[in-house]
Amino acid sequence: SEKNAQIRTIHNYLEQVHELLESREMRVTALNQELAEAHHRIEEFSHRSFWKRFTDLFILLPST
Known part of the structure; x- marks a missing residue:
């Protein structure tokens, strides 16, 4: 009947x-994971001492 057809369409x-x-939820979950990882890397970097960062920078500079 007409009613059943409407119900099927709505379903x-x-x-x-x-x-x-x-699918949106899966995408959001993936983005949250990436965000958490990025945040973790920033935390790790900021917890390193100034001198450790300074020497790392010095190592990365091209030697002349």
């Missing part, structure tokens, strides 16, 4: 919305 639409939200 299919909701399934598509659900799939879209799941």
